[in-house]
Amino acid sequence: MRYIGKSQPIFDAREKVTGEMIYADDLFFPNMLHGKILTSPVAHAKIKHIDTMQAEKLPGVRAILTYKDAPDVLYNRNMQWINDLKPATERVLDKVVRYVGDRVAAVAADTAEIAQKAISLIKVEYEELPAIFDPEAALKEDAYSIYTGGNLIKELNKACGNVDQAFDESYHVTQNTVSTSMIHHGAIEPHICIAHASREGEICIWEPQRAPFRTQIMLGKIFKTPYSKIHVHGTSMGGSFGSKEGLMIEAIAVLLAQKTGRYVKIRYDRNESMISTFTRHAMKLYGKIGVNGQGKITALDVKAIINSGPYCGDTTNIQGSMCSKMFKLYKIPHMRFVGQSVYTNTQLGGAMRGYGSPAIFYALELLVNKTAKELNMDPVAFRMNNLVAPYGIDPINQLSLGNARIKDCLQKGSELFNWEEKRARQSSIETERYAYGYGVATAVHGNGVAPEPDITVVSLALNEDGSMLLRTGISDHGAGTYTVLKQIAADILDMPMEHIALIHTDTYSGLYDRGAGSSRNTWVGGAAVAEIAKRMKNSMTLIAAEALQVSSEEIVLEDEVFKIKDNKAKIDKKGVACYAYQEKRAKIIETLSYDSPRNAGSYGAHFAGVQVDKLTGEVKVEEYVAVCDVGKAINPMLLEGQIEGAILMGLGMALFEGLQLDEKGVPKNAGFKKYRMPKASDMPKIMIHFVEAYEEGGPFGAKSIGEAAIIPVTPAIVNAVNDALGTELTEVPLLSDKILKAIYK
Amino acid sequence: MKSIMMKINGDQYTLEIQDNWTLLYVLRDVLHLTGTKYGCGTGDCGACKVLINGIAKNSCTLLAKNLENHEITTIEGLSQRDKLHPVQEAFIEAGAIQCGFCTPGMVITAVALLDQNPYPTENEIVVALENNLCRCTGYKKIIDAIRLASKKRDRR
Numbered sequence: 001m002r003y004i005g006k007s008q009p010i011f012d013a014r015e016k017v018t019g020e021m022i023y024a025d026d027l028f029f030p031n032m033l034h035g036k037i038l039t040s041p042v043a044h045a046k047i048k049h050i051d052t053m054q055a056e057k058l059p060g061v062r063a064i065l066t067y068k069d070a071p072d073v074l075y076n077r078n079m080q081w082i083n084d085l086k087p088a089t090e091r092v093l094d095k096v097v098r099y100v101g102d103r104v105a106a107v108a109a110d111t112a113e114i115a116q117k118a119i120s121l122i123k124v125e126y127e128e129l130p131a132i133f134d135p136e137a138a139l140k141e142d143a144y145s146i147y148t149g150g151n152l153i154k155e156l157n158k159a160c161g162n163v164d165q166a167f168d169e170s171y172h173v174t175q176n177t178v179s180t181s182m183i184h185h186g187a188i189e190p191h192i193c194i195a196h197a198s199r200e201g202e203i204c205i206w207e208p209q210r211a212p213f214r215t216q217i218m219l220g221k222i223f224k225t226p227y228s229k230i231h232v233h234g235t236s237m238g239g240s241f242g243s244k245e246g247l248m249i250e251a252i253a254v255l256l257a258q259k260t261g262r263y264v265k266i267r268y269d270r271n272e273s274m275i276s277t278f279t280r281h282a283m284k285l286y287g288k289i290g291v292n293g294q295g296k297i298t299a300l301d302v303k304a305i306i307n308s309g310p311y312c313g314d315t316t317n318i319q320g321s322m323c324s325k326m327f328k329l330y331k332i333p334h335m336r337f338v339g340q341s342v343y344t345n346t347q348l349g350g351a352m353r354g355y356g357s358p359a360i361f362y363a364l365e366l367l368v369n370k371t372a373k374e375l376n377m378d379p380v381a382f383r384m385n386n387l388v389a390p391y392g393i394d395p396i397n398q399l400s401l402g403n404a405r406i407k408d409c410l411q412k413g414s415e416l417f418n419w420e421e422k423r424a425r426q427s428s429i430e431t432e433r434y435a436y437g438y439g440v441a442t443a444v445h446g447n448g449v450a451p452e453p454d455i456t457v458v459s460l461a462l463n464e465d466g467s468m469l470l471r472t473g474i475s476d477h478g479a480g481t482y483t484v485l486k487q488i489a490a491d492i493l494d495m496p497m498e499h500i501a502l503i504h505t506d507t508y509s510g511l512y513d514r515g516a517g518s519s520r521n522t523w524v525g526g527a528a529v530a531e532i533a534k535r536m537k538n539s540m541t542l543i544a545a546e547a548l549q550v551s552s553e554e555i556v557l558e559d560e561v562f563k564i565k566d567n568k569a570k571i572d573k574k575g576v577a578c579y580a581y582q583e584k585r586a587k588i589i590e591t592l593s594y595d596s597p598r599n600a601g602s603y604g605a606h607f608a609g610v611q612v613d614k615l616t617g618e619v620k621v622e623e624y625v626a627v628c629d630v631g632k633a634i635n636p637m638l639l640e641g642q643i644e645g646a647i648l649m650g651l652g653m654a655l656f657e658g659l660q661l662d663e664k665g666v667p668k669n670a671g672f673k674k675y676r677m678p679k680a681s682d683m684p685k686i687m688i689h690f691v692e693a694y695e696e697g698g699p700f701g702a703k704s705i706g707e708a709a710i711i712p713v714t715p716a717i718v719n720a721v722n723d724a725l726g727t728e729l730t731e732v733p734l735l736s737d738k739i740l741k742a743i744y745k
Numbered sequence: 746m747k748s749i750m751m752k753i754n755g756d757q758y759t760l761e762i763q764d765n766w767t768l769l770y771v772l773r774d775v776l777h778l779t780g781t782k783y784g785c786g787t788g789d790c791g792a793c794k795v796l797i798n799g800i801a802k803n804s805c806t807l808l809a810k811n812l813e814n815h816e817i818t819t820i821e822g823l824s825q826r827d828k829l830h831p832v833q834e835a836f837i838e839a840g841a842i843q844c845g846f847c848t849p850g851m852v853i854t855a856v857a858l859l860d861q862n863p864y865p866t867e868n869e870i871v872v873a874l875e876n877n878l879c880r881c882t883g884y885k886k887i888i889d890a891i892r893l894a895s896k897k898r899d900r901r
């Protein structure tokens with residue numbers, strides 16, 4: 001049956017729409033306790049004294065943890081494999097707290113209400129230490145050092161050509177400085193974890209988790225337990241966007257479970273999910289572009305200061321990732337990236353949809369627009385003159401960029417948006433109150449982690465009735481991965497999707513995967529499923545040939561059955577399975593450890609039209625066009641859905657999202673009442689178009705979209721606002737007071 | 746503890762509740778009607794929406810003790826075993842569901858809207874969704890779904 005290119009609702013839509021889907025919070029184990037974590041109200045302090053006496057006396061309290069009860073093990077919360085050597089400065093519970101929201105103590109009680117009450121009865125005496133919130137200040141030589149050895153976690157330098165000389169020889173040089181904010185992932189399902197510690201020494205976790213095999217690594221390290229005794233059961237994810245990964249509440253839940261011998265559920269409330277997990281990194285970027293007399297960019301220099309908060313987590317990886325992307329969009333002979341990841345006492349920065357790319361392309365695309373403006377060139381034409389072409393070469397690793405269709409995206413987008421006509425009549429529609437502006441941005445994101453080992457494991461087993469069991473380590477964030485994987489397998493095996501069962505990620509009964517991040521799901525997971533399905537088809541073909549007593553070359557899979565070409569004889573999948581069982585005394589099962597051979601680029605060109613109210617400073621994004629280089633649209637409806645979600649998320653980043661801290665490092669706008677996320681009324685008129693051009697290495701030539709789709713959004717909108725007002729706003733979010741200040745400065 | 750009566754999804758319940766229990770707590774933790782979701786607990790995301798006497802309300806900010814003799818419909822009460830509510834069908838068809846965590850609240854909101862206003866304009870749909878957050882879909886297909894449900898109603 002044909003499924004590729006066909007819109008299908010998410011395969012578990014019925015469960016979800018009836019409320020019958022089970023998420024972690026819907027699990028109630030026998031005799032289960034509820035955990036609560038006390039978090040730090042101060043940004044940096046030594047714990048002088050913790051008094052838990054009052055809390056212990058509260059009826060229904062079953063266990064209390066302080067740093068004295070936690071293993072004294074330093075870890076990095078985002079280890080990607082066992083020998084990951086990223087800086088490790090975090091403990092499950094520590095004598096020192098390093099940001100507002102850091103873990104201090106924990107309670108398990110009969111109800112969440114009692115646990116909450118007990119938390120409020122724990123008295124902590126803090127000896128405050130100097131706290132530092134500005135990463136640039138933290139880098140100064142005389143700055144207070146959060147750990148010995150300074151606040152610089154890692155500096156990264158990558159360059160091609162001779163950048164300084166190229167700037168000297170440039171016809172024109174443009175510079176800018178931009179900054180981005182700490183952004184909450186905003187998955188509607190908050191962080192939650194249920195833990196159990198069995199008498200056999202097993203640690204069991206149930207949680208929405210995009211990388212269960214990574215959770216195993218950190219828990220193994222902390223509890224000195226073999227992976228064979230750590231079972232992480234991934235539950236349905238109520239959204240992730242990067243947030244459902246890394247060790248946050250798991251070790252606490254495990255400790256409470258060990259102490260009580262009971263199941264313990266910890267659910268963060270919305271404020272805790274915002275403050276005590278991690279956010280998109282706040283960054284500051286300095287950019288510089290040099291051009292020659294023909295409007296060609298000859299030199300690019302970007303320096304990024306990345307605020308990690310007090311723990312490294314994924315920061316250094318994100319620094320590396322954004323760096324590598326920068327070299328893949330424009331064909332520029334001389335380029336340099338310098339990144340500095342820095343410890344501060346703010347909340348933590350970590351992986352969020354785009355993994356550093358939204359920041360680097362925010363900087364770059366504002367800079368490119370500014371350059372075009374200074375040169376009096378149309379920003380679309382200027383980009384067209386400088387973008388990479390398909391199969392260009394990445395100047396850093398000398399590898400092919402693959403089928404990079406960014407120019408097609410830009411061309412198509414400008415047509416769909418009516419870019420030229422709109423710009424021609426722009427000034428005529430401006431009124432005293434409303435200004436209108438148009439913005440464009442281009443960007444690229446990766447597919448997987450190659451050339452790093454990019455491993456996923458799949459297996460496919462044939463049942464005797466002809467149905468199949470597919471196992472994959474890939475996790476579904478909720479955006480449709482499992483649906484797409486089923487479509488791929490069903491298409492190749494010529495069978496109904498409903499006849500393929502798929503096991504949810506699980507370290508106990510499932511197979512290994514490196515983690516559902518880095519836009520790996522379709523590119524790596526999908527390619528692995530395509531490969532295993534082809535192998536299964538091949539094995540079945542051999543058996544069908546034997547059963548029909550012909551050579552396998554004579555067999556075709558058609559109308560769901562194996563047929564002899566030009567002959568009436570046929571055998572269905574059930575027949576193949578039964579023949580194998582009966583005659584060959586064997587089950588047909590295929591298993592594959594797949595390593596993705598290359599890392600393609602998913603490009604995109606986005607266009608935004610905004611209306612700015614000069615009286616209130618409010619921005620309304622009115623129209624939006626996104627053209628995405630997807631390789632192949634396996635499921636156009638799901639693809640559109642992801643892109644639409646990304647547009648709204650990027651719109652939030654541009655216009656109003658970001659945690660704001662007071663001078664003591666306390667977030668002023670935690671919780672959904674004060675932290676504004678995009679609503680239905682923020683949605684512009686959206687038009688989406690796919691450029692479909694086969695990409696070698698992806699399933700059916702398809703590549704990723706989840707992350708790529710958000711990257712051009714923020715710069716496209718900010719470019720549109722600047723176009724409307726003739727301003728040079730560069731600090732997101734563009735809150736209305738910032739806009740008014742820029743208009744009436 | 747106090748004893749109150751409530752009708753939930755057509756069934757009459759007598760419940761022993763504490764004064765500070767929210768309706769969401771009663772639904773999820775006491776009755777294990779877990780289709781209604783917790784997203785914020787502060788009345789700002791709509792994941793916990795239920796129908797109370799036909800009106801969509803956030804159950805996380807309502808005290809159960811004040812709901813004596815109220816009629817409550819949760820997401821579980823909208824479908825039958827063999828038949829989904831037309832709004833639910835429309836959500837599936839329009840691709841309005843991704844992670845599904847906002848979905849019960851969205852469906853409840855849509856049902857309340859269409860019961861009051863069977864042929865809403867796009868703007869009326871947007872206004873009705875003002876208190877429902879979805880981080881996955883960007884709302885477009887949710888709005889499409891509600892339009893579709895309205896259209897289907899026409900055909901029935």
Ligand code: FES
Nearest residue numbers: 784785786791805
């Ligand atoms: S959980 Fe009730 S509105 Fe968010």
Ligand code: FES
Nearest residue numbers: 844847879880881
């Ligand atoms: S579908 Fe995930 S939050 Fe709406």
